[in-house]
Every structure is written in C-alpha cells, then in structure tokens.
Amino acid sequence: MPVRVGDVLRSLIFYAAFYVGSVFLVIGALVALIFSQKGLLRVSEWWSAYHRFCARWILGIKVVLQGSLPREGVLVALKHESFFEAIDLPHLLDRPAIFAKMDLLRIPLWGRVGAAYGLIGVERDQGAGALRKMIRAAREHQAQGRFLAIFPEGTRTRHGDEAPLQAGFAALYKLLGEPVLPIAVDSGPPYHRRWKRKGTITYRVGELIPAGLPRAEVEQRVTAAINDLNAR
Numbered sequence: 001m002p003v004r005v006g007d008v009l010r011s012l013i014f015y016a017a018f019y020v021g022s023v024f025l026v027i028g029a030l031v032a033l034i035f036s037q038k039g040l041l042r043v044s045e046w047w048s049a050y051h052r053f054c055a056r057w058i059l060g061i062k063v064v065l066q067g068s069l070p071r072e073g074v075l076v077a078l079k080h081e082s083f084f085e086a087i088d089l090p091h092l093l094d095r096p097a098i099f100a101k102m103d104l105l106r107i108p109l110w111g112r113v114g115a116a117y118g119l120i121g122v123e124r125d126q127g128a129g130a131l132r133k134m135i136r137a138a139r140e141h142q143a144q145g146r147f148l149a150i151f152p153e154g155t156r157t158r159h160g161d162e163a164p165l166q167a168g169f170a171a172l173y174k175l176l177g178e179p180v181l182p183i184a185v186d187s188g189p190p191y192h193r194r195w196k197r198k199g200t201i202t203y204r205v206g207e208l209i210p211a212g213l214p215r216a217e218v219e220q221r222v223t224a225a226i227n228d229l230n231a232r
Helices: 005-035 037-059 083-092 110-117 127-143 167-176 215-226
Strands: 061-066 075-078 097-101 119-122 148-150 180-185 199-205
Touching: 005 037, 005 110, 037 061, 037 083, 037 110, 075 167, 075 215, 083 097, 083 199, 097 127, 110 119, 119 127, 127 148, 127 167, 148 167, 167 215, 180 215
Parallel strands: 061 199, 075 148, 075 180, 097 119, 097 148
Antiparallel strands: 180 199
16 A cells, blocks of 8 residues: 555654653653652553554544453463554553563663563573563562563564464463463554554453463464454
8 A cells, every 4th residue: 555645744743742752751750760669650651641642643543442451460461563552551451560572671761661660571592590580570560469461472473464472471371370361453554664554453352361271272372362353
C-alpha cells in the first residue's frame, strides 16, 4: 500500500510530541525516584498513558480490549508485533513487572528508570546463573503483589507470522509456578512502520492456562492463544 500524505504528517507530529514529552517524563521519573518508588511508578504510568493519548488523538489509532484482565497473580504472556504494546503495558495492566531485553536497561538514564520501575533484564544464552537472577527478581515483584509480563517469542514478529517461544519461557513458567494469561495483539499493521496509519489495535485476552502443565502443552496453548488475531 502506498504511503499517504496524511500518515506522514500524523507520524511526524506523533514523533515530535511523544519523544519530546518522553524526555521530560524520564527526567520527572528520575526526580521521583529520589523520593519513592511509588512516585516513579506513577510517572511511568503517566508516560504510558501519554503514549496511548498520542496514538489515539494524533495517529488516529483506537485500542479495543476483548476479555477481562487479571485481578490476581499471573504470568501475562503477550504477542509482540511492535513497540506499541511494550510502551502500553503500564497503562494496560496494574503495575506490571516486565521481562525485557538487557539492552534496554543499558540505555543511559532510561535504563536506570526502567530497572527501578521493575524491568527484569533477560540475558539470553547466559546459562543457569542468569536464569536464577531473573527468578530472584521476579519473586521479589511477586511478593509485592505485582503482575509479571513477558513477550515469550522474545522479539517482535510481523503480523501473521508465528514465531517459536524462547526456551526460557518454559523454565520461567515452571519455576515461578504461576498460571499464564495469554494475550493476543495486532498492533503490527497500523503501528510497526515508519509512517503509522489510522486503525484499530485489539487486545484479545485468552483463557487462563493453569500452572504445572508439561512444557509441550503450555507452549502449544500459549502459542495458539497469542496468535489468535493473526488471521484477522
């Protein structure tokens, strides 16, 4: 589909508004961190809500939620098609602790805020020591009553593609002992492009998958659920 002038103009305005606003909010988060984590969490939620606001009123992207979000401890597993859902998580869920690539935590200033907020660094191919570190951090957040959220495919995928789950997902599922709530999302078509388009992003909440299932079964059920919007 050819690039439309309106998409280019809306995207340029979005980039200016969101990223300039993000600079001030990251600075605000660093200041809030001096006083309390509660203040940091509040500013982080504002940042996520501001992103949703810019997407809706500048880009013309509506967000639809199908199903009920969790009200108690679960491991939330989401499809990952664009940066939209990664930024949107603190607005979508209540104070989620999020498994994220370690590279994000190395970004100056932002990485410090992310770590203080509750990003849990994922270091692939680093062995059992890295896994134990992740589990320890995850359990600390569990003890605070926070949700855990993960993109089990480990990276963004094109809309319509079905990627295998990372091996670490099954290990986390087993060691954390929490049920999994899978969520499909179709953010790719309107958002995962330089010139973003008007449209609708849907979150579809799947059925809760109990703890303690064999690896093959939980992986099959999670894969099917998070790809539920692929053909739509």
